[in-house]
Amino acid sequence: MIYQDKAIMIRQTNYSESSRIITILTENGASVPLMARGFNKPNSPFASLRQGFQNSLFTYSRHRGMGTLTEVDVIHPYRHMNTDFDLYTGASYVLEAISRVVEEEFPDKTLYDLCKVAFDRLEDGSEMYAVLSFVLIKLFPKYGAALNFDRCIQCGTYDFQKLNRYSFKFHGLLCTDCQTEDNINRSVLIENRIVYLIAFLKHVRINDLNSIDINTETAKKMFKVVEMLFQEYTGEYFKARKMLDI
Numbered sequence: 001m002i003y004q005d006k007a008i009m010i011r012q013t014n015y016s017e018s019s020r021i022i023t024i025l026t027e028n029g030a031s032v033p034l035m036a037r038g039f040n041k042p043n044s045p046f047a048s049l050r051q052g053f054q055n056s057l058f059t060y061s062r063h064r065g066m067g068t069l070t071e072v073d074v075i076h077p078y079r080h081m082n083t084d085f086d087l088y089t090g091a092s093y094v095l096e097a098i099s100r101v102v103e104e105e106f107p108d109k110t111l112y113d114l115c116k117v118a119f120d121r122l123e124d125g126s127e128m129y130a131v132l133s134f135v136l137i138k139l140f141p142k143y144g145a146a147l148n149f150d151r152c153i154q155c156g157t158y159d160f161q162k163l164n165r166y167s168f169k170f171h172g173l174l175c176t177d178c179q180t181e182d183n184i185n186r187s188v189l190i191e192n193r194i195v196y197l198i199a200f201l202k203h204v205r206i207n208d209l210n211s212i213d214i215n216t217e218t219a220k221k222m223f224k225v226v227e228m229l230f231q232e233y234t235g236e237y238f239k240a241r242k243m244l245d246i
């Protein structure tokens with residue numbers, strides 16, 4: 001059967017001198033392994049896949065198991081993102097974080113949406129560390145973790161003016177009223193505008209994130225907080241992290 005899917009290539013590995021096996025994450029959230037014959041040849045019809053991260057239309061035949069790639073048409077080449085070293089590194093981080101939770105048996109459309117929206121925002125010049133924070137925030141539940149950033153874990157207040165501390169003891173935010181000497185064991189101070197931003201990004205729908213307009217300094221602070229929590233609760237570390245300039 002012949003298929004045609006909008007997708008992002010998330011993995012590739014050499015199969016022979018001339019061919020590669022690639023994995024694409026389709027618009028429906030399915031991951032599909034494909035044999036790309038002649039991928040490594042100079043005049044390969046799949047040469048566009050060697051130009052960095054892209055959103056493309058993949059045509060392939062598949063019965064069961066691995067399919068065979070027949071054609072690739074680039075929909076979005078992400079030229080800016082692919083030619084700027086920092087953005088390219090950011091995109092690598094995004095793809096690594098997302099592809100690690102892609103499962104062949106369980107298609108998840110939100111993973112494709114998240115990847116596409118992150119690439120779109122990196123391409124259009126949104127602050128990179130805000131985009132990376134957004135991706136991690138949305139991935140918490142995919143890694144089986146929770147990000148309790150909505151209200152005080154003790155008294156339940158939603159008043160962001162008062163929410164400026166995260167407790168690893170209670171796994172949530174503590175408001176200024178609840179920060180007793182006993183409660184603040186194993187906790188860190190977080191500026192409340194950062195708390196507010198994280199909560200906002202947690203609740204905004206993935207496809208509604210049209211731009212993130214915050215300054216680099218704030219975005220970097222937010223990323224450090226989000227990453228600290230992500231590592232604490234998932235234990236994951238991404239290889240692309242060491243290339244980030246932060």
Ligand SMILES: [Zn+2]
Pocket residue numbers: 152153154155156157174175176177178
């Ligand atoms: Zn409280």
